[in-house]
Amino acid sequence: MEDLHDARATRRTPTGWFLLFGAAGGVAGLLPWLASGPFLPLQNLGEGQDPSRPGPFVLLPYSQYSIITIIVLLVVGGVLAGVLARSRGARPGVGRSLATVAGVVVVQVAAVVQTAVTTRAVLQERDESAVYLLLLTAVAVLAAVVAAVACLLVAAAPRAGAGIGLMVGAAAAGSWLGVLLFPPFSYESPFSALIPMLTYVSPVLVGLAIAWTGVASVGRVIAALVGLGLVWLVPALTTAIASAAGTRVLARDLPGMAEYGISVFRSASTIPEIVAPPLVTAVVVAVAGLIVRGLLAFRRRRAASPVPTAHG
Structure with a gap:
């Protein structure tokens, strides 16, 4: 009956609404x-900038120091759009799901183009400026592609695929929440005491996504392993990218920057004191969620079973 209700709810929702769901998710990701005051950060290769005045309005924080922020804003937007679409039904169908993805793509392409054009206008006429802008735009486009795929998985895929999409969003959610509470390029925040807790936002959400997905099939088990892999590797990758891209000494040495980033990634992904706590948290939350889910399913089966009657 629940699946039938979901299907009817989906049929009653016009496809145009799913386009709006996608756009709403894309905008929500950028929030x-x-x-925070969406003005272009001061550019190392900028020309004619006044550090005492805000830069031009941009939809993405183009800066080598904000690469992770660019990625999570776009990825989380795609996942939120998929969640909005799936909330209208168990699986809204290919047409409505593609409309949701289209809504996300329109918003995110507009954000990338507007930011790239605005940034180009303030950069010096140098080869380094072109490389810098190209690399930042490539990062944004790649993140938008990941966002579109995650959106489609969450909106339209069977539960194992949808779970992977949710886990991708969960892995980015901690950094996304960090941007919300601690705006980029700001030096103080009333939420500073929450910084230690942000480390566990993504593991908790991944654990909940694993519990929602379940482990009743090979596909769902694989999805759970993917989620744990994200908990393990994404923080190390985030640290590596932020460390390498934020090192001004290596700004003109891309091979050296890549080598340094790989070194940081290896270190951050193999230190037990860093890796173990988030993984344990995700596993504990997932196991607890699966137990609760099993108990609720058992209660529903008991409630649905016919009550035996006595015959005299």
């Missing part, structure tokens, strides 16, 4: 940056 932490838009709420």
